[in-house]
Amino acid sequence: MKKKGFLGVTLLTCLVLTSACGNNDSGADSSATGSEGESNETVNLRMVWWGNKEVHDRTQKVVELFEEAHPNIKVSTEFTGWGGYWDKLATQAAGQNLPDVVNMDLQYFAEYTNRGLLADLTPFTEQGILNFDDVDPALLEGGMVDGKLYAVSQGTNSYAMTYDPAMLEEAGVADFGPGYTWEQLGAIGEQVKAHYGSGTYVTVPQDLPAFGFYLRQHGAWIYNEAGDGLGYEGDQYLIDFLTMVDELRKADLTPPPDVVNSVQGLEDQLIVHKKSPFQPLTSNEFVAIAQAADRPLELTIFPSLEGGEPGQYLRPGQFYAVSANSEHPEEAAMLVDFFTNSEAAHEVLMGIYGVPISSKILSHITPLVDENTRKTFDYIELAKDYAGPMSPPDPKRQGEVVTAYESIQEEVSFGVTTPEEGAKRFRAEAEAVLSRNAQ
Amino acid sequence: MHDSKTPGKATRSKASPLLQAWKKQAIGYSFISPWLIGFLCFVIGPMIASLYLSFTHYDILSSPTWAGWDNYVRMFTSDPRLMTSLKVTFLFVFLSVPLKLAFALFVAVLFNRNRRGVGLYRTIYYIPSIIGGSVAVAVMWRQLFGRNGAVNDILSFFHIEGMNWVGSPDTALSTLILLVVWQFGAPMLIFLAGLKQIPLELYESASVDGAGAARKFFRITLPMLTPVIFFNLVMQTINGFMTFTQSFIITEGGPLDRTLFYAVYMYEKAFAHFDMGYASALAWFLLLIIGFFTALIFKSSSSWVYYESDGGK
Incomplete structure (x- = not known):
């Protein structure tokens, strides 16, 4: 009895403590409306992003520059790798404790805007706090929903095929360049194998984004518009896509699955070890892989489809967004603007997020960046000529769809499942997941 | 004799050994309280919460909605x-x-x-x-x-x-x-x-x-x-x-x-x-x-x- 009484008291104390914490939060929320009027008081902002050490160092320096320019604003920063970032952000969102400025990606953009977790930035654009005078409006579209701006792209990226011109030349591959087709990729594989022998491969795009790319070339898309089902009719597209890659693998032209599994991160890709002349990636990853390879690499577009539509599109890179629960959305918007328009900031960032969206900034830093970064800038110019309109942002629960695709693709590559079975199962599993979005 | 009949005294004499026993135990509990509070707040509390959450649809970002036995049925x-x-x-x-x-x-x-x-x-x-x-x-x-x-x-x-x-x-x-x-x-x-x-x-x-x-x-x-x-x-x-x-x-x-x-x-x-x-x-x-x-x-x-x-x- 007594013991229970004591446990009860302690449990109550806990409850009171936790609810007190909760109260603090909501108290701060309600005071937000009061503090919107400008004052000289110190404003504390929190900001969070993902990235590698280089991204961290440069972003931190930009934040310090911002603090120097605005002595009344203090910014505390948090930072993780991509892997832990979305766990962390989701947990903070659950606690209504999102930092004022958050990094956002197209993959999760819909999840956050659908639930009203991001602030509408349109009023700040109208007030001129966020200045897009030098920005092509098309580059803002990725961060917009129903004509309202929720996130500002920090750089433009696109899918890119990294290649090693010297390796291709040595294997006797002449004039490789934009406009090459999926079939030609196979033919190049033959040449590479003939020259370098078994153990050197061509790495072809085969993940879910690559299939999405292939679908775009056929005028379709992975998801339907409502985001509650698949967007392409029939299973033939996926059968063809899986078969195409599977045949290359059976001919020992693309790496077998246990070789693929042994790759540990971007810096360990086959191209780095000269075991493949290709590596599909997103253009902002190019600098890292070129540094790891330590020999001249180039970028070009993904394979074309003869008579097909453009699969390529320009993709906003890391977004910065302001969270809806921010007490100081105005100051947060100022920080986002600083990242968009400050020359000093970009002299530090040097294109690490992709090609800056402001044309003024772009022309300012182009002469300053290193050779590999300039290659990515040039590449985006090239990709523009081959790009179609952007596909809609990924729907909710896309994570489960990705898992389903990856496990099927892996089974096909190990020869456990046929492309036909795989395509059928992907439809069944993806539809089952996505249909829950309709409720 | 008649003293014991007065209600005030009766309750006091009853309460004080109880209180003393409680005091004795409280000392013990206060010594283990760092662990006890941690255990209740960070083990028992989350466990109860997860039991509740297991009967909901909860995607972390929006608040949980009651689901009954849905999750358990789905498992099997x-x-x-x-x-x-x-x-x-x-x-x-x-x-x-x-x-x-x-x-x-x-x-x-x-x-x-x-x-x-x-x-x-x-x-x-x-x-x-x-x-x-x-x-x-x-x-x-x-x-x-x-x-x-x-x-x-x-x-x-x-x-x-x-x-x-x-x-x-x-x-x-x-x-x-x-x-x-x-x-x-x-x-x-x-x-x-x-x-x-x-x-x-x-x-x-x-x-x-x-x-x-x-x-x-x-x-x-x-x-x-x-x-x-x-x-x-x-x-x-x-x-x-x-x-x-x-x-x-x-x-x-x-x-x-x-x-x-x-x-x-x-x-x-x-x-x-x-x-x-x-x-x-x-x-x-x-x-x-x-x-x-x-x-x-x-x-x-x-x-x-x-x-x-x-x-x-």
Whole structure:
């Protein structure tokens, strides 16, 4: 009895403590409306992003520059790798404790805007706090929903095929360049194998984004518009896509699955070890892989489809967004603007997020960046000529769809499942997941 | 006499011993309060919360909505990957736990002799278990058994062609079992302590009767050690069901879901698919599984565990 009484008291104390914490939060929320009027008081902002050490160092320096320019604003920063970032952000969102400025990606953009977790930035654009005078409006579209701006792209990226011109030349591959087709990729594989022998491969795009790319070339898309089902009719597209890659693998032209599994991160890709002349990636990853390879690499577009539509599109890179629960959305918007328009900031960032969206900034830093970064800038110019309109942002629960695709693709590559079975199962599993979005 | 009839005094005399007893206990509780408050707030509290969440649809970002038994029904009707992960986990536990205990016992018997430097060896062999659960060892294992790892280098010395041990569906799980068996230090230490408790007279009289080493081991050491084996078996089984790091770091559940441990699958549901309600239901189901097997071991113990103090079975 007594013991229970004591446990009860302690449990109550806990409850009171936790609810007190909760109260603090909501108290701060309600005071937000009061503090919107400008004052000289110190404003504390929190900001969070993902990235590698280089991204961290440069972003931190930009934040310090911002603090120097605005002595009344203090910014505390948090930072993780991509892997832990979305766990962390989701947990903070659950606690209504999102930092004022958050990094956002197209993959999760819909999840956050659908639930009203991001602030509408349109009023700040109208007030001129966020200045897009030098920005092509098309580059803002990725961060917009129903004509309202929720996130500002920090750089433009696109899918890119990294290649090693010297390796291709040595294997006797002449004039490789934009406009090459999926079939030609196979033919190049033959040449590479003939020259370098078994153990050197061509790495072809085969993940879910690559299939999405292939679908775009056929005028379709992975998801339907409502985001509650698949967007392409029939299973033939996926059968063809899986078969195409599977045949290359059976001919020992693309790496077998246990070789693929042994790759540990971007810096360990086959191209780095000269075991493949290709590596599909997103253009902002190019600098890292070129540094790891330590020999001249180039970028070009993904394979074309003869008579097909453009699969390529320009993709906003890391977004910065302001969270809806921010007490100081105005100051947060100022920080986002600083990242968009400050020359000093970009002299530090040097294109690490992709090609800056402001044309003024772009022309300012182009002469300053290193050779590999300039290659990515040039590449985006090239990709523009081959790009179609952007596909809609990924729907909710896309994570489960990705898992389903990856496990099927892996089974096909190990020869456990046929492309036909795989395509059928992907439809069944993806539809089952996505249909829950309709409720 | 009439004093005791006045109500005020009656209650006071009743309350004060109660209060004193309470005070006495309160001192004790206040001493353990750092642990107690931590336990209630960070263990019991979240457990109750997860029990509630297991009956909801909860994607972390928006507030949970009541789902009744939905999550539990889904587990058994429309989740083939859960069945895969259960199969993998059972296979892992049933293979790795006996192997690990046998190996730990073997090493403990070796170290039980009083040779010079045995203390140093004990320490060295215990090291893998200290760093065992850590990410660093998992990363090292991935390197050792990778395609270009040390294991293949050694094999190629004997002209055997290596393979990607952690990346092939046939060998991935065995590689992870090898890792946990290698981390035998904790049960080894407990075995060692158990071995020291066995009275030497038993061995001496067995020697006089002409018993050999093997006979002594099976007739004396093993029976006398059953309480320790029992304890180790329970602990290792519980740990085995909760294994996470090794699979998460080395194989990420793959290839072909062959190392998709229950805890890894649960993590994937919670944090990659934002399906926290379902993941909570999975967690409670795991608790039931572990509870069932622990109870089974306890039940069976009466027929194989020997306590000397009870005067036999």
